[in-house]
Amino acid sequence: MHMGENYLKSELYNLISVDDSIFEFIQSGSLDGVWYWDLEAPENEWMSPKFWETLGYDPNEKMHLASEWQDIIFQEDLKLAVENFEKHCSDPSHPYDQIVRYRHKNGSTVWIRCRGLAIRDKRGKAIRMLGAHTDITGLKETESKLMRMAREYERVFNGTQDAMFLIKVLKAGDFQYIRNNFAHQSKTGILLEQIANKSPQELLGKDMGDIVSRNYQKCIENGESITYEEKLNLPGGERVWLTTLTPIHEKNRITHIVGSATDITERKKLELELQRYANYDKLTGLPNRRLFFERLEQMVVEGERYGSKFALLFLDLDGFKEINDRYGHDAGDEVLIAAGNRLQECVRKSDTVARMGGDEFTLIIRNAEDRKSIHGVVKKIHDILQEAITIDSFECSVNSSIGVAIYPDDSADSEMLLKNADSSMYEVKRNGKGGIRFFKNVEEDYSESQK
Missing domain, CATH: 3.30.450.20 (PAS domain)
Incomplete structure (x- = not known):
């Protein structure tokens, strides 16, 4: 397409020169004010009516004098406009284009983009100035709102x-x-x-x-x-x-x-700590009664599902009260800790050693199908607990009474199974303490008298 002078542009320029209504439409429909300034008589400046209407004034009350608008422009902005005006007059390539603030009749601030072009004589001297005003108050308010929102976002984001x-x-x-x-x-x-x-x-x-x-x-x-x-x-x-x-x-x-x-x-650390306090004995670190019963119920469910057997041991330390009375509770605590550690050494990690309270412990030993091997584990427990415990500069010894019940041979109910193991343990105590008794299986009992 030919990029030379377009006939429509020429036609428009011609219409403007012969028909005032065309110019009026352009300046009122496209701009928020047009101004024409006599630089040879600087006090004289024509301001289009829309400029004054934008600022809330009746155009008929305003004279076409530069002082009219200079009285209501922000003085720091006037200084900027004058500096740009002088530079533009000296150098045509320097644009006369700035944003200035006017004081509206109601006291509010109106932001105006003010652009101008110097009309020069044959010698290049600026003799007139043609300019246009565009009201950008809404844009500035939106910009201010966005900046405020950005600052608020930053405060929230980083605060x-x-x-x-x-x-x-x-x-x-x-x-x-x-x-x-x-x-x-x-x-x-x-x-x-x-x-x-x-x-x-x-x-x-x-x-x-x-x-x-x-x-x-x-x-x-x-x-x-x-x-x-x-x-x-x-x-x-x-x-x-x-x-x-x-x-x-x-x-x-x-x-x-x-x-x-x-x-x-x-x-999370606190939750784990609280969970540990809820499920583990504070002194020995072994599962407590609560966790023991949970695991016992789990073992019963597994036994019902897979037809597996497990052994439940109820154990009481013989001679513990005498140690407490003779050496004090600190020594008694050391004995309980040592006993707990020895019990864990005798079983697998998949088994459970729990402290029920005082000097009573319970154990759950998985895979009890081989009663002979279970008896070997129980005897090992009984023997290791009799080994001397060194506390500071003295040694002390305890023995143990152990009752054993097998799931489901001795009961398929968790409460009854524990009761049977408990009653077997007390049967050992009634017969002189220090021994092992399997519920229903007297021939597998192991006591001090059988040594």
């Missing part, structure tokens, strides 16, 4: 104690970190310059990067916020995080993910 991070969603399965807040930088040891524009794999290594990427992908697939716990080994150390991922939707697709993570490491 929260939660570690926050922003992720850009690339093609399926690929992600890129954009930024992280101060809390994230402090708690993870990852600075903004280290995380920006990195993929999870580049930042965290392939294995850990793949793990977190799968969570990001899950967030996209769900299309809504997800919350989960994760343990990450970061420059700031290994921590447990409660992380929430929230997808950002734009034009029917997820473009970003906002992550918010709370460090729950100490809380």
Whole structure:
């Protein structure tokens, strides 16, 4: 297409020269004011009516004088306009284009973009100035609102104690970190310059990067916020995080993910500690009554399902009271700890050794189909508990009375099974203490008198 003078442009210029209504339409419909300034008589300046209407004034009350607008423009902006005017007059290539503020009749501020072009004589001297005003108050207010929102966002983003991070969603399965807040930088040891524009794999290594990427992908697939716990080994150390991922939707697709993570490491430690207190004996570290009964019920369920057998031992330390009375409770505690350790040495990790309270212990020994081997384990327990225990500068000894019941031979009910083991143990005590008794199987009893 020929890029020379367009006939429509020439036609429009001709219409403007012969028809005033065309110019009026252009200046009223396209601009918020037109001005024409006599630089040879600087006080004289024509301002179109719309300029004054934009500022809340009746144009009929205003004279076409430069002083009229110079009285209501912000003085620091007037200084800028004068500087640009002088530069433009000296150098035509320097644009006369700036944003200035006027005081509206009602006291509010009106932002005006003021542009102008010097009309020069044959010698190049500026003799007139043609200019246009555009009201950009709405734009400036929107800009101010956006800046205020940005500042508020920054305050929230960097002011929260939660570690926050922003992720850009690339093609399926690929992600890129954009930024992280101060809390994230402090708690993870990852600075903004280290995380920006990195993929999870580049930042965290392939294995850990793949793990977190799968969570990001899950967030996209769900299309809504997800919350989960994760343990990450970061420059700031290994921590447990409660992380929430929230997808950002734009034009029917997820473009970003906002992550918010709370460090729950100490809380998890406390939970584990409380759980341990609830399930384990504080002195010996063995399972307590509560955990013992849970495991006993589990063993019964397994026995019913798979037809397996297990042995339940009820054990009481003989001579423990005398040690407590003679050497004190601290010595008694040492004996209980030593006894617990010895009991654990006699069984497998899959078996259970529990302290029921005082000097009473219970044991659950799996795979009791071979009664002879079970008897060997019980005898080993009985023998090892009789070995002297050294406490500080003295030695003390205890013995044990042990009752044994076999599931399901002696009962398929957990409570009755424990009762049978308990009654067998007390039968040993009634017969002089220090021995073993299997429920229903007197021929397998083992006592001091049989040595």
